Amino acid sequence: MIAQFFDFKVENKYNIYMSNKQMRDEETQRIIQELEGVVGLPGDVVEFGCYRGETSVLLAEALSNTPDKWLWLYDSFEGLPQKQKEDVSATGTLFRAGALKASKDAVLREFRKRRLPEPAIRKGWFEDLRAEDLPEAICFALLDGDFYSSIASSLQLVAPKIVYGGIIMVHDYKNPALPGSSRAVMDFYRNNRDLFRLTVASGMARLERLSP
Ligand SMILES: C[S@@+](CC[C@H](N)C(=O)[O-])C[C@H]1O[C@@H](n2cnc3c(N)ncnc32)[C@H](O)[C@@H]1O
Numbered sequence: 001m002i003a004q005f006f007d008f009k010v011e012n013k014y015n016i017y018m019s020n021k022q023m024r025d026e027e028t029q030r031i032i033q034e035l036e037g038v039v040g041l042p043g044d045v046v047e048f049g050c051y052r053g054e055t056s057v058l059l060a061e062a063l064s065n066t067p068d069k070w071l072w073l074y075d076s077f078e079g080l081p082q083k084q085k086e087d088v089s090a091t092g093t094l095f096r097a098g099a100l101k102a103s104k105d106a107v108l109r110e111f112r113k114r115r116l117p118e119p120a121i122r123k124g125w126f127e128d129l130r131a132e133d134l135p136e137a138i139c140f141a142l143l144d145g146d147f148y149s150s151i152a153s154s155l156q157l158v159a160p161k162i163v164y165g166g167i168i169m170v171h172d173y174k175n176p177a178l179p180g181s182s183r184a185v186m187d188f189y190r191n192n193r194d195l196f197r198l199t200v201a202s203g204m205a206r207l208e209r210l211s212p
Pocket of ligand 1: 023049050074076077078081100102125144145146147149
């Protein structure tokens with residue numbers, strides 16, 4: 001049933017995949033596949049770093065058969081924060097403070113254009129969010145904040161809320177232009193090996209919650 005649903009969605013969303021400039025097709029397809037594998041679990045879906053909502057609308061479409069699940073989006077809408085030493089790389093000079101600035105209205109327009117239910121959107125720096133700003137339980141999280149502090153703080157917020165069997169996908173894990181992403185994942189994983197299994201999926205980190 002899920003496989004049939006997935007095939008149908010891939011065919012119908014091909015134009016959307018092609019218009020997504022933030023991710024490779026292989027990455028978005030993997031993200032949707034991972035999400036569809038956990039929609040039967042309790043908990044909502046979150047994306048940290050939604051930018052213009054190009055991947056967010058795909059997450060929402062994949063949730064269209066599960067109206068009890070909410071999509072929660074988080075972004076500064078001020079672009080990237082300052083780099084830290086962990087983020088410095090010769091190939092990542094275009095990723096600097098203020099780059100990738102978008103607006104909440106632009107994200108909402110993408111949802112309305114496709115007649116998708118509006119997500120919960122929180123504007124703010126991840127570092128300033130508290131546990132109450134997130135849903136009580138999460139079955140799937142996409143973390144795409146690019147920099148060390150952004151991935152580290154979103155992992156700290158999300159991990160305690162992931163249900164047993166739930167998945168965290170971290171974008172740019174294998175992207176040499178954004179080394180902070182893998183450094184934050186490794187620092188997190190060092191202290192959480194008993195709770196999560198780490199694998200690599202289409203260049204992203206895939207963290208699966210192992211125990212309640
Ligand atoms: C690469 S873009 C996200 C792309 C989006 N996931 C997609 O697939 O279309 C990174 C986003 O993360 C946001 N961001 C990065 N670090 C952040 C932080 N510490 N707090 C809040 N937002 C942050 C930026 O504003 C930017 O919109």
